[in-house]
Every structure is written in C-alpha cells, then in structure tokens.
Amino acid sequence: MPRTPATSRRALLFGTAAVSAGALLTACTSNDPKNKEAAADNAPVADDKPGKAVTIGFAGPQADHGWLNAINDNAKSRAEKYSDVTLEITEGSNDIAQQIGQIQTLINKKVDVLVILPADGKALTQVGLQAMRAGIPVVNLDRVFASPQAYRCWIGGDNYGMGLNAGHYIGEQLKGRKNAKVVELAGLDNLELTQQRTKGFDDALKNYPNIRKVARQAADFTVESGQAKMAQLLQAQPQFDALWNHDDDQGVGALRAIDQAGRDDFLMVGGAGAKSAMDAIKAGKGVLKATVLYPPTMAASAIDLARALAQGKGVGGLAEFEIPSSVTLYSAVVTKDNVDQYLPTGFI
Numbered sequence: 001m002p003r004t005p006a007t008s009r010r011a012l013l014f015g016t017a018a019v020s021a022g023a024l025l026t027a028c029t030s031n032d033p034k035n036k037e038a039a040a041d042n043a044p045v046a047d048d049k050p051g052k053a054v055t056i057g058f059a060g061p062q063a064d065h066g067w068l069n070a071i072n073d074n075a076k077s078r079a080e081k082y083s084d085v086t087l088e089i090t091e092g093s094n095d096i097a098q099q100i101g102q103i104q105t106l107i108n109k110k111v112d113v114l115v116i117l118p119a120d121g122k123a124l125t126q127v128g129l130q131a132m133r134a135g136i137p138v139v140n141l142d143r144v145f146a147s148p149q150a151y152r153c154w155i156g157g158d159n160y161g162m163g164l165n166a167g168h169y170i171g172e173q174l175k176g177r178k179n180a181k182v183v184e185l186a187g188l189d190n191l192e193l194t195q196q197r198t199k200g201f202d203d204a205l206k207n208y209p210n211i212r213k214v215a216r217q218a219a220d221f222t223v224e225s226g227q228a229k230m231a232q233l234l235q236a237q238p239q240f241d242a243l244w245n246h247d248d249d250q251g252v253g254a255l256r257a258i259d260q261a262g263r264d265d266f267l268m269v270g271g272a273g274a275k276s277a278m279d280a281i282k283a284g285k286g287v288l289k290a291t292v293l294y295p296p297t298m299a300a301s302a303i304d305l306a307r308a309l310a311q312g313k314g315v316g317g318l319a320e321f322e323i324p325s326s327v328t329l330y331s332a333v334v335t336k337d338n339v340d341q342y343l344p345t346g347f348i
Contacts (some may be wrong), residue, residue: 005321024208045316050084054310056303057106058089058196060098060117065221066249067272068092070296071117071141078300080298096123103127107134107316112310115149115302117141127148127174139213141302148325154326155302159196159293162246166197166205166214166269166292169333170242171211173267173289179306180211181240183233185254187247189218197246197271198291214240226250230257248274253348255280258287273334275346282339290335296347315334 030070046296056079063069072092078086084241088111090102099119106114107130118124121143130148148154174180183202187194198216199335205211217233219225226245233243234257248270253268258268270291276289305323308314314321334342 008320012110012228012300014234016084016265026218026277033155035192044257044313044321045318046165046311046313047316048305050081050082051311051313052338053084053086053178054112054307055086055088056186056306056310057103057109057111057114057136057274058087058116058303059103059114060092060299061119064094066274066347067247067294067296071207071299073347074296075115075303078303081306084311085303087303094119096120102126103131103346107131107136108226111136113139115139115141115304115306117299118143118145122146139184139302139306139309141299153305153323153325153327155298155305155329157298157341158331159193161328162271162292163200163202164204165198165200165331165333166244166271166290167201168207169290169292170244170269171204171208174241175208177241177335178210180208180242181237182211182242182244183213183214183237183240184216185230185243185245185250186218187250188220194218194246200246211241213288218246219253221247221250223249223253223256225254227252227257230254234258234263240266242269243287244269244271246271247261248272248277251277251288253285255288263287269333273342273346275343275348278334278339278343278346282343284327284336290333293330293332293342295329295345297345301327301329 059073060071061068064073079085088106093099096119103116114136116138120165128138128145132150137152140154142156144154145151152159170182186198205213215233215237217229219229243266245254251270264287266287267289268287270288271291273291273295277288278289280286308323315323
C-alpha cells in the first residue's frame with residue numbers, strides 16, 4: 001500500500017490545509033463574493049466514492065458491555081462500507097499495559113491513522129502522543145486523552161447533556177405535580193462521566209422548583225448491580241414519581257427489581273440507548289418511558305473522520321478544508337413517539 005509522504009502526514013497531524021499558499025491567500029483576502037463561494041464549494045470533502053487507499057488502526061477496551069460491543073460492531077461495519085479502507089482492529093483490553101502494547105503494534109505497522117477508545121484516557125495519553133510524534137494522526141474516541149497534543153480529533157458523547165436532557169424530560173412530565181420526588185440510579189462514582197451525568201441532571205432539575213431529588217444510588221454498569229442497587233432504592237423510598245437510570249445495561253437489572261417489588265407508580269428514564277430499552281418503550285406497558293442516547297454510532301463516525309483525515313479531506317456540509325478538532329454528539333431523548341427512528345441504532 002502506498003505510504004503518505006512525510007510532509008503530507010505532518011499536514012494531517014497539525015491541520016494545515018493541503019492547498020497552495022496562493023489559493024489560501026485568495027480565499028482569505030478576496031472581497032469578491034464569487035471567490036468566497038468558490039473557496040467553500042471547492043473544498044475537498046469526504047464522500048462514498050473510492051479514494052486513496054488507507055489503513056485505519058482501531059484500538060478499544062474489552063467489549064465486556066453491550067455498549068462497548070456495539071462500538072466495535074459500528075467501527076467494523078462502517079469500515080466494510082468503504083472499498084478504500086483496510087481496518088486493523090485489536091482484540092481490545094481493559095488492562096492498560098496490554099492496550100498500550102496493542103496500540104504500539106499498530107504504530108509499528110505504520111497504519112495511516114489511528115482510532116483509539118482508551119480504557120483510561122489519562123493513562124493512555126503517552127501512547128497517543130507517541131503515535132502523533134510518529135506521524136500517525138489519532139482520532140480519540142469518547143474517553144478523552146489528558147493532552148490535546150495526543151490526538152488530532154476527538155469525537156464522543158455528551159455525558160453532561162445526557163443528564164441535562166433526562167432532567168428536562170422528567171421535569172416536563174412532572175411539571176404539574178406538586179412536591180414531586182425523583183431518584184437517581186447512577187453509574188460508577190469514581191468515573192468523571194458519572195459525575196457529569198449527575199451534574200447535568202441536577203442542573204436541569206433546578207428549572208423545576210416543584211421537583212426534589214430524594215435519593216441516589218451508584219451502581220457499576222452491570223445487570224447484577226442494577227438489580228441490587230435498585231432494590232435498595234425501592235426499600236428506602238416507598239414513594240417517588242420518577243427515576244433516572246444512567247445506563248440501560250444496569251437498567252435490565254433495575255427493571256427486574258421493580259417488577260419483583262410490584263412497583264408501577266413512577267416513570268423511568270434510561271440511558272445510552274439499548275435495544276431492550278427501546279423495545280420496552282415501544283411496548284409502552286412498563287415504567288420505562290424514555291432513554292437518553294449515548295450513541296455507539298460514534299465509532300462509525302470516527303471511521304468516517306479517520307478516512308477523511310487520511311485522505312486529506314474535510315467534512316461534507318462544512319466549508320472548511322479540514323475535519324474539526326472535536327465533535328460532541330447530541331444526547332437525544334427516545335420516547336414512544338420517535339422510537340422507530342432510533343431503533344436501528346439500539347445496541348444489544
């Protein structure tokens with residue numbers, strides 16, 4: 001496979017557009033509207049047409065969770081869509097040293113671009129820097145590295161937005177109810193993402209003076225923990241009006257506990273967008289009325305960005321010559337009204 005020249009690789013890394021200085025000067029200084037339109041119209045953008053062959057290295061944590069498994073599936077299926085993309089994917093590991101080793105193997109193979117979802121962003125920052133210094137641009141997926149120098153582009157979900165949108169949905173459902181009570185089943189408290197989801201939720205509830213959060217339990221994103229912690233919440237809180245559960249996988253256990261307790265006197269909002277949650281929402285028979293997305297389709301988008309980056313192209317719909325330095329996905333609220341639209345994105 002032909003290799004990208006060093007000068008072009010530096011351009012990919014640091015965002016210099018692959019156009020002549022004269023073209024840039026014309027685009028930046030001309031007052032002629034026609035020239036301005038031409039500059040935007042002629043920006044090379046990625047599309048489905050085959051282009052320069054590229055090899056993308058993909059390294060993520062172990063797929064021991066439905067969402068993480070969907071991340072891998074989305075990356076693979078997106079890469080298969082393009083005849084000009086070869087995907088080198090690692091087995092994935094939650095062991096930091098092992099994942100670093102897997103990424104270093106991809107660096108040694110001299111892939112054109114790396115997509116990395118680190119098991120721990122801070123702990124893997126150095127290997128991201130290593131790739132960038134080797135001339136291999138990095139698309140940092142979801143869990144962010146500690147230094148922006150360790151990646152060319154970051155794409156991920158909006159944890160604060162998840163909490164914010166869950167809170168606003170619950171707030172609107174309980175708007176006319178006096179002295180409404182809500183409870184929260186969070187994820188792992190030592191994770192920043194959990195703290196961000198809680199902060200977003202709390203900030204949203206400030207807009208609804210009739211609502212008070214009366215309890216919060218932290219689980220650890222598993223079915224078993226969701227069941228155990230939800231059972232504790234139900235025992236401690238004989239009456240409340242709404243529950244926000246951070247994660248649909250642990251929500252499977254939470255729903256079991258709710259069924260076992262025979263409770264149906266509140267509404268529940270899930271998080272992430274599992275297919276099981278969307279199926280329950282569509283059926284409309286239980287307490288689960290909505291889920292707030294943390295879309296695993298971000299992995300497919302990361303492949304798109306990596307391909308565009310390796311081919312020196314921008315993003316369709318934007319006038320810039322380069323891909324953005326960061327992309328934050330929106331946390332849509334899936335309800336019975338729009339569930340059919342989002343069902344294809346639901347993960348198992």
